[in-house]
Amino acid sequence: NAGVTQTPKFRVLKTGQSMTLLCAQDMNHEYMYWYRQDPGMGLRLIHYSVGEGTTAKGKVPDGYNVSRLKKQNFLLGLESAAPSQTSVYFCASSYSAGGIGQPQHFGDGTRLSIL
Amino acid sequence: SQKIEQNSEALNIQEGKTATLTCNYTNYSPAYLQWYRQDPGRGPVFLLLIRENEKEKRKERLKVTFDTTLKQSLFHITASQPADSATYLCALGGAFSNSGYALNFGKGTSLLVTP
Numbered sequence: 001n002a003g004v005t006q007t008p009k010f011r012v013l014k015t016g017q018s019m020t021l022l023c024a025q026d027m028n029h030e031y032m033y034w035y036r037q038d039p040g041m042g043l044r045l046i047h048y049s050v051g052e053g054t055t056a057k058g059k060v061p062d063g064y065n066v067s068r069l070k071k072q073n074f075l076l077g078l079e080s081a082a083p084s085q086t087s088v089y090f091c092a093s094s095y096s097a098g099g100i101g102q103p104q105h106f107g108d109g110t111r112l113s114i115l
Numbered sequence: 116s117q118k119i120e121q122n123s124e125a126l127n128i129q130e131g132k133t134a135t136l137t138c139n140y141t142n143y144s145p146a147y148l149q150w151y152r153q154d155p156g157r158g159p160v161f162l163l164l165i166r167e168n169e170k171e172k173r174k175e176r177l178k179v180t181f182d183t184t185l186k187q188s189l190f191h192i193t194a195s196q197p198a199d200s201a202t203y204l205c206a207l208g209g210a211f212s213n214s215g216y217a218l219n220f221g222k223g224t225s226l227l228v229t230p
Contacts, residue, residue, distance in 0.1 A: 033217060042222035058217060090158050101147050106158030
C-alpha cells in the first residue's frame with residue numbers, strides 16, 4: 001500500500017527556474033495539502049484542495065501555484081524559483097477535513113534547494 | 116496573534132521512564148488536537164486525536180490530555196524505548212480563518228530515549 005508518494009525526492013534549482021512537484025495518493029482521499037517545513041518554523045500550509053478541480057490558498061501561498069485535475073494527484077508549481085523557497089515540501093491527504101478529526105497522511109517530502 | 120508552543124529544547128530521558136511533552140496554544144479555539152511523530156528524513160505520522168470535549172485519550176503506551184481551560188495538551192509515552200526517539204508535533208484543528216479546516220502545526224519537540 002503506497003499511501004502518499006512524492007516525486008522527486010531531491011532537487012536543486014537555479015534562481016528563476018521553474019518546476020513542478022508531484023503528489024499522488026492511492027487512498028481515495030478527498031482532501032490534499034501542500035506544506036513546507038523550515039528549521040525553527042514548523043509545518044506551514046501553502047495550498048490545499050477539498051476535491052478534484054478545487055484549490056485554495058493556505059497561509060504562505062505566494063510564489064506557488066497548484067492544480068488538482070485528478071482526485072489522486074495534487075501538483076505544486078514554482079514558476080520562478082527564489083532562494084527563499086529552499087525548503088522541504090510535504091504533501092498530505094485526508095479522507096475529509098483535518099479540522100473535523102480526520103488524520104492527515106504524509107509523504108516523505110521533497111527536499112528542494114534553490115541556488 | 117495565534118501561537119502553538121512546544122518545548123524547543125530536546126527532551127532526554129532514560130529508557131523505561133515516562134516522557135511528557137507539552138503543547139500550549141493561544142488565540143485558538145480548536146475543535147480537535149492531533150499528535151504526530153516525525154523521524155529524520157520522513158514525513159509526519161499520525162498518532163492520536165483528542166476532541167475538545169474529551170479530557171484524555173489512550174493508545175497502548177501513549178496518553179494524551181486536553182485542557183481547553185489551560186489551553187494545553189500533554190502527550191505521555193510510558194515505559195519509553197530508544198525506538199520512541201523522534202520529533203513529536205502537535206496540531207490544532209478547527210474552523211480557523213484563512214485555511215478552512217486545515218491543521219495548524221507546532222514546531223515539534225525532539226525526544227531522545229537513551230538505554
